[in-house]
Amino acid sequence: MAVEPIARPGGRRQRRYEVLPGKEPGVSRRVSRHYWDALLAFALRNVQVRYKQAILGFAWVVVQPLALLALFVVFLGHVAKISSAPGLPYAAFALSAVVPWQFASGAATSAASALVSDSPLVRRVYYPRELSVLGAVVADLPDFAVGLALFAVVDPFLGAHFSWSFALVPLLCVLLLLPVVAVSLPGAAITAYSRDLLQILPVVTQLWLFASPVAYPLTAVPHRWRSLYALLNPLVGPIDGFRHVAAGTAPDAGVLAWSALGGALLLMAGVAVFMRLEADVADVV
Amino acid sequence: MSSDVAVRFDDVSKRYRRGGARRPSVGDHWTDFKDRVSNRLRGGSSVGTLALDSVSFEVAEGDAFAILGANGAGKTTAIRVLTRISRPTSGRVSVRGRVGAIIDVGVGMHPELSGRENIWLYGTVLGMLRSQIRRRFHDIVAFAELEDVLDRPLKYFSTGMQLRLGFAIAAYVDPDILVVDEALAVGDAAFQAKCAQRMQEMVREGCTLLYVSHSLASVENLCRRGILLEGGRVVVDGDIVDVVAGYRQRVR
Numbered sequence: 001m002a003v004e005p006i007a008r009p010g011g012r013r014q015r016r017y018e019v020l021p022g023k024e025p026g027v028s029r030r031v032s033r034h035y036w037d038a039l040l041a042f043a044l045r046n047v048q049v050r051y052k053q054a055i056l057g058f059a060w061v062v063v064q065p066l067a068l069l070a071l072f073v074v075f076l077g078h079v080a081k082i083s084s085a086p087g088l089p090y091a092a093f094a095l096s097a098v099v100p101w102q103f104a105s106g107a108a109t110s111a112a113s114a115l116v117s118d119s120p121l122v123r124r125v126y127y128p129r130e131l132s133v134l135g136a137v138v139a140d141l142p143d144f145a146v147g148l149a150l151f152a153v154v155d156p157f158l159g160a161h162f163s164w165s166f167a168l169v170p171l172l173c174v175l176l177l178l179p180v181v182a183v184s185l186p187g188a189a190i191t192a193y194s195r196d197l198l199q200i201l202p203v204v205t206q207l208w209l210f211a212s213p214v215a216y217p218l219t220a221v222p223h224r225w226r227s228l229y230a231l232l233n234p235l236v237g238p239i240d241g242f243r244h245v246a247a248g249t250a251p252d253a254g255v256l257a258w259s260a261l262g263g264a265l266l267l268m269a270g271v272a273v274f275m276r277l278e279a280d281v282a283d284v285v
Numbered sequence: 286m287s288s289d290v291a292v293r294f295d296d297v298s299k300r301y302r303r304g305g306a307r308r309p310s311v312g313d314h315w316t317d318f319k320d321r322v323s324n325r326l327r328g329g330s331s332v333g334t335l336a337l338d339s340v341s342f343e344v345a346e347g348d349a350f351a352i353l354g355a356n357g358a359g360k361t362t363a364i365r366v367l368t369r370i371s372r373p374t375s376g377r378v379s380v381r382g383r384v385g386a387i388i389d390v391g392v393g394m395h396p397e398l399s400g401r402e403n404i405w406l407y408g409t410v411l412g413m414l415r416s417q418i419r420r421r422f423h424d425i426v427a428f429a430e431l432e433d434v435l436d437r438p439l440k441y442f443s444t445g446m447q448l449r450l451g452f453a454i455a456a457y458v459d460p461d462i463l464v465v466d467e468a469l470a471v472g473d474a475a476f477q478a479k480c481a482q483r484m485q486e487m488v489r490e491g492c493t494l495l496y497v498s499h500s501l502a503s504v505e506n507l508c509r510r511g512i513l514l515e516g517g518r519v520v521v522d523g524d525i526v527d528v529v530a531g532y533r534q535r536v537r
Contacts, residue, residue: 017369017379017380018377018378018379018380019366019367019369019372019373019377019378019379019380033414034409034412034413034414037409037414037415038409038410041405041406041409041410042406044406045395045398045402045406048397048398048402049395049397049398052397052398052438053397053438120393121393121410122370122393123370123393124370124386124388124389124393125368125370125386125388125393125410125411126368126369126370127410279372280371280372282365282370282371283301283302283371
């Protein structure tokens with residue numbers, strides 16, 4: 001289905017498309033000014049809907065992470081005195097990984113059902129289907145931003161000591177987004193065909209948590225396996241990166257690079273699966 | 286395709302898999318799989334429902350065109366393929382211009398969002414930039430007559446109010462092609478008259494209209510040409526008088 005602007009006698013630009021049995025147009029054909037407007041509209045809709053008919057409304061964006069954090073500080077800072085990384089108290093150690101993990105698991109989970117919950121729209125209007133999925137991921141970014149702000153403000157009080165490596169946070173966020181988008185796209189498309197994935201999702205998420213250095217430090221993994229570990233689980237690089245930011249040390253560049261590669265490969269696979277499935281989504285969802 | 290054709294169907298077929306558009310369970314997957322294998326072995330390929338069967342027709346730019354047929358004749362499938370919601374199994378559909386479609390009441394607007402928020406969301410989904418929506422916002426609200434309830438969640442709107450809002454948005458996104466599928470039957474007489482008037486106005490301004498309805502009076506009033514579908518095939522294609530006559534003769 002190619003959409004190409006063509007000139008019309010009246011001078012107004014007009015779009016033309018052909019609907020064929022074949023595949024959807026490639027990524028580059030879609031990106032336009034309108035595309036970003038639409039992505040923003042989907043994300044905004046998700047945020048608006050989430051806080052509708054709630055007395056606190058948008059305040060929940062801040063209140064919820066704050067409440068989680070309070071629990072965290074009380075239990076991990078004072079009750080459970082476990083030490084896991086040299087020079088980094090457990091509360092600071094845990095918070096640095098919980099913030100990115102919460103975003104990754106939360107965004108992937110809401111994205112998995114994005115096409116199903118948008119089915120009234122999917123069945124009645126044409127739009128690039130990935131907007132539903134990406135909109136769900138983008139809608140989780142405000143929460144993540146608040147989480148990051150809390151991390152920046154509170155983690156030092158828990159014992160973190162930031163240094164120059166704090167400047168790497170934007171890079172770590174990008175590396176975190178890669179695997180999240182990579183699993184969200186095929187996850188949502190597969191769920192549109194069969195709901196089985198939604199049932200197994202909590203199990204898979206739990207498995208991914210155990211497979212990521214959230215409850216344990218990366219140093220728990222033998223040195224020679226770390227590259228493979230970071231390649232196979234692209235969350236390893238960014239999460240370990242946040243750890244190093246909290247400790248004020250330099251992240252392991254090798255681990256970051258392997259995770260970046262793993263994330264990019266996963267994203268390519270995810271986009272390929274999505275593009276195979278999306279064309280018939282409206283017929284099956 | 287020549288420059289004055291807005292929509293062209295070229296030998297378009299659409300086959301839904303077993304059980305219509307949905308595939309519910311492991312058992313169905315299994316029978317579906319078996320059917321496909323045995324069909325492949327016998328050299329055939331007829332699995333599922335053929336909703337459109339080699340449909341070909343053209344709609345000229347600026348024309349008002351009706352698609353008639355009994356329930357299940359393939360009208361909605363034709364509209365879904367035309368609007369890119371679903372793709373054909375074979376054949377080619379060519380469309381020139383921006384399509385604004387009203388396929389259902391509520392058209393996929395969000396029940397939790399207010400009327401105002403839905404205008405922004407749905408307008409964007411239909412292909413408008415934020416600046417274009419801003420320009421058209423008052424026209425949409427005025428046409429839908431919803432000034433007083435604009436900030437109320439859509440779920441508290443009556444069916445008629447939802448329909449008015451949906452039609453207003455689709456009719457004011459400045460489409461080159463307006464597609465209206467049976468939705469208007471839900472509205473009251475005053476609203477139907479208002480929609481008919483708006484559609485005529487749009488056609489006069491050069492918009493192409495594709496109209497699906499069982500209300501023969503409004504079809505004859507609005508459209509000049511059309512097709513009659515029966516069992517997924519085009520059985521009459523031509524002047525609206527002939528199409529309506531064919532409908533009267535067959536669907537009764």
